[in-house]
Amino acid sequence: MRLDRHLRAVGEALFVTFLWSTSWVLIKQGLQEIPALTFAGLRYTIATLALLPWLWKKRREVKTLTRRQWLELVALGLVFYALTQGGQFLTLQHLNAIPFSLILSFTPLLVAGIGTITLRERPTRTQWAGLGIALAGAALYFAPSDALRGAGIGFALAGMTLAANTASSLLGRAVNRRQTVSPWTVTTISMGIGGLCLLVSGTAVQGLPAISARGWGIILWLAVINTAAAFTLWNHTLRSLSATESSAINNTMLVQIAVLAWIFLGETLTVVEIVGLAAVACGTLLVQLRRNRDSGLVKLDANR
Numbered sequence: 011m012r013l014d015r016h017l018r019a020v021g022e023a024l025f026v027t028f029l030w031s032t033s034w035v036l037i038k039q040g041l042q043e044i045p046a047l048t049f050a051g052l053r054y055t056i057a058t059l060a061l062l063p064w065l066w067k068k069r070r071e072v073k074t075l076t077r078r079q080w081l082e083l084v085a086l087g088l089v090f091y092a093l094t095q096g097g098q099f100l101t102l103q104h105l106n107a108i109p110f111s112l113i114l115s116f117t118p119l120l121v122a123g124i125g126t127i128t129l130r131e132r133p134t135r136t137q138w139a140g141l142g143i144a145l146a147g148a149a150l151y152f153a154p155s156d157a158l159r160g161a162g163i164g165f166a167l168a169g170m171t172l173a174a175n176t177a178s179s180l181l182g183r184a185v186n187r188r189q190t191v192s193p194w195t196v197t198t199i200s201m202g203i204g205g206l207c208l209l210v211s212g213t214a215v216q217g218l219p220a221i222s223a224r225g226w227g228i229i230l231w232l233a234v235i236n237t238a239a240a241f242t243l244w245n246h247t248l249r250s251l252s253a254t255e256s257s258a259i260n261n262t263m264l265v266q267i268a269v270l271a272w273i274f275l276g277e278t279l280t281v282v283e284i285v286g287l288a289a290v291a292c293g294t295l296l297v298q299l300r301r302n303r304d305s306g307l308v309k310l311d312a313n314r
């Protein structure tokens with residue numbers, strides 16, 4: 011019975027990562043008619059509305075939040091949603107999905123490196139080996155000149171998004187490490203703040219164009235299914251899966267995004283680039299092994 015429950019949790023987690031991977035394809039398609047910031051704002055604002063019933067169950071906890079906790083949730087909302095998610099939508103306007111997902115997959119490496127200094131977590135030999143494998147894989151992927159297609163502003167935005175995602179991972183860890191506020195409260199409030207900020211700034215700067223039925227379908231699917239429902243199911247799987255298992259499953263997104271981008275967006279891969287992507291995926295997993303064994307915290311990831 012326990013084995014069946016565990017296997018079901020693995021299947022559910024893989025299904026969630028598949029949903030999150032399809033987000034990249036849907037975002038690229040939606041950007042053809044919806045401005046990036048407005049698009050992101052609509053997605054996360056609607057997703058927040060879908061999560062409000064769970065927040066209502068935590069209303070007593072919300073009433074007891076201190077000023078410091080509110081400031082932390084506001085900061086997390088601005089960094090993880092307004093900057094990181096807004097950056098993801100903007101980057102996908104100028105860069106193909108595959109190289110961007112590869113760049114973003116370096117978040118755990120940066121978090122581990124910064125954690126060595128700020129949290130005094132000394133990397134193990136396995137983690138150093140993982141770092142070397144990931145860097146070698148990235149070098150292998152970007153070595154061919156055609157891998158740099160969409161360069162310039164796209165790579166600049168990808169770098170900004172990577173930095174914001176790294177900062178949000180560290181901030182999210184600091185917020186959740188004390189375990190004084192439930193993950194549902196942290197997620198819903200921070201998402202609401204970040205989503206509203208994106209929506210207001212997006213409509214002010216880019217406007218709200220006439221959106222087709224197809225466009226609204228993409229927005230609602232991303233908000234309700236790929237965000238609210240997927241996050242709910244992911245949290246359910248964490249009852250049965252260890253942090254290391256969840257991290258390993260989450261790492262499959264790099265490969266899933268590459269396959270989906272090839273099928274639906276026409277982004278091709280050479281054999282060398284495939285080997286490079288696989289090396290990055292394996293390397294980042296090795297880096298996360300000890301960190302995830304030591305911490306059962308909710309993981310923030312822009313890929314979602």
